[in-house]
Amino acid sequence: MGAVLATVVLFFSGIELLNLTLILIALAVGSVIGAIAARKVKMTAMPQLVALFNGVGGGAAALVAVVEYMVHGEADLLFLIFTVATVIIGAVAFSGSIVTYLKLQELMTSRPVVIPLGAPITILVAIATLAGGVWLVLDPQDWLLVALLALSLLFGVLFVLPVGGADVPIVISLLNAMTGLAVAASGYVLDNVLLLIAGTLVGASGTLLTTLMAKAMGRPLTSTLFGAFTAKATGAVGTGEDRPVRSGSANDVAIMLGFANKVILVPGYGLAVAQAQNTLRELAEMLTERGVEVDYAIHPVAGRMPGHMNVLLAEANVPYDQLKEMDEINPEFSSTDVVLVVGANDVVNPAARTDKTAPIYGMPILNVDAAQQVVFLKRSMRPGFAGIENAVLFDPKTTLLFGDAKDSLTKVVASLKNI
Amino acid sequence: MDGMALLTIFVLSIFVGFEVVSKVSAVLHTPLMSGANAIHGIVVMGAIIVTGTAEDLLPLILGLLAVLLGAINLVGGFVVTDRMLEMFKPKKTVKAIEGDQA
Incomplete structure (x- = not known):
């Protein structure tokens, strides 16, 4: 702080400033607004x-x-x-x-x-x-x-x-x-x-x-x-078809996870919104104790900024070596028993590979559809941020657990304790 | 300072900018962006200089507004970057301690 002050003094020495009082007031008000906003904002x-x-x-x-x-x-x-x-x-x-x-x-x-x-x-x-x-x-x-x-x-x-x-x-x-x-x-x-x-x-x-x-x-x-x-204005919006999906209970999910050999967690922005990072970490720790191999797959644009998800998980004290970047984790999905997708959608949507009309076409995605089983924790069937329907949701090997990500994870953790 | 010198500094700064970013891992891109965002808050210095020369009311008001906005950018940007980097820090020490024990 002293260095900063010295720089400022040196910077302005020799320049005669009018309106100094007003400037200092504006400076102080701006600093306070900026500092408070930055302190208070949720990650x-x-x-x-x-x-x-x-x-x-x-x-x-x-x-x-x-x-x-x-x-x-x-x-x-x-x-x-x-x-x-x-x-x-x-x-x-x-x-x-x-x-x-x-x-x-x-x-x-x-x-x-x-x-x-x-x-x-x-x-x-x-x-x-x-x-x-x-x-x-x-x-x-x-x-x-x-x-x-x-x-x-x-x-x-x-x-x-x-x-x-x-x-x-x-x-x-x-x-x-x-x-x-x-x-x-x-x-x-x-x-x-x-x-x-x-x-x-x-x-x-x-x-x-x-x-x-x-x-x-x-x-x-x-x-x-x-x-x-x-792009066509309507092309982006999900069509809302009534295809059947398979939904399961927290207990089902806990059993799937608990008896798997290898689990990959895919956290998305929905996880962060539900403030469920800590619960997810708890689940991961329990699975590791049971001898399950657990990794986190982080898409480069997971969250709302590049690297945003890393910041959010760091906030929840998730060990760093468990965070795997996309290129590193993608070959692993085919040998994975269960993928747990929490609050992510667009970054696991195979439409990016297959559907040329999709707005996300060409975006590299996490290939969760290659895994044996996929579990989605979702609030609703609402499409993701980009507004496109996700075919994985309707896949027979996919199980959906509806509800707030934090509630669902808490229930899964509770069920897992009884297995 | 003459235009040539400024131009030289400009070009050299571009190289430094490229060099700095290409070395940062993707994991830290959010704090990096936020930090870069805070750095251009230095515009508050320019705002102070111009406001210090303003004699009429309108430039004075606009200048003070610039000082206010610049200060928000500078202080807010650094505080939020600091908060983020803080989260990456403690784990390193924890890991280091674990490493020592092993």
Whole structure:
């Protein structure tokens, strides 16, 4: 903390600041809001908080450029170019992140939102934004800056709306990279090396992270971002057919698990929502004591952010060596007796391999359908985040145990004690 | 500082950014993203500088808003990253102790 303070003092020494009291108040209020939000958030809701933090950062960068423009007015060409870049990128990151937040917080639908003529409108807005930017550089006028700000905000919204829930993590990462670039550009505007370096670091690392994640989802970034433009609006929604499913009791499940040789647990976001990580760990420990081989299979996009599930399980003190990544665990399913899927759906949906019309087609999945028996703990037959029906649910070797993941797991644990 | 120097720094920073991320395991991608998110909260410094030069009311208000938002980004980002990393820490020590006993 002392080092930080020293840096801050050194940073501002020699610069005369007006409005110091007001600045300190704003700084204090912002810090308190940020710290409280970060302390209070549940780990399950953390991705949307990160999205929100990212958004306000982008907004701050855009505002910095606007104020610098108002105070110093028309300077040289480079200054104007970077001001425009900061405003556009910052504003897009801001409004895009807010929409992402709304999607993840489920304040709006997490399905892709396809507005009529969405693609042409979005492209038009993008062109108008760029054209406005060029115009502002050549002929700086105040109203133009306001218009540019509005257009950029609109573009951010249009750009995130059609992205499906399952792809939102990639978008968070991309917007994060964009905010980084906006901050870097604002560093150029202010002739400030610290902002330039920090912003560029985030921009570069964010871009790489985004590509890595798109690769983990098994398709190019462009199809993630623009996929919904081409897909039919209705194609994504489950058809709700009345095929028979086999549901079992907690006792059945306990017997299956207790007498198996090898069990793989597939935790999904539903597990986290039910706060059942600890109960699952308890179950895993009991099975291990009985001599059952237990592993956790973690899909790279399990949860709402890459690596999110690892954080959640780490919170529940699950031993690290039991967490297996997808490539490592997939060959193991065929020699596994029982797979227990808790609150996951899309990441085990074979439609990703077989159904070319599915929005998740091409995404690498955990091949749970290769196991001898599959048990799903589910709240209902409702399809997952991506809104697609899962054929494994109707497979004769699949047993469903309906109910809240935590209740179900607690019952299974209780039954297991009696076996 | 002249444009060439800034450009050089820009390019070098890109390399460092790539280098850093490519070494981090997928397991830690969430804290990594959150940490990167916190780093660009440094924009609050820029916000303080511009607000410090604002003499009229409108730029002052916008500048203060930028300071507020930047501070939320910076402080909130670091706190949440810290909370996450904290969860990965204790297990390492537990494992280390178990290792010692074995």
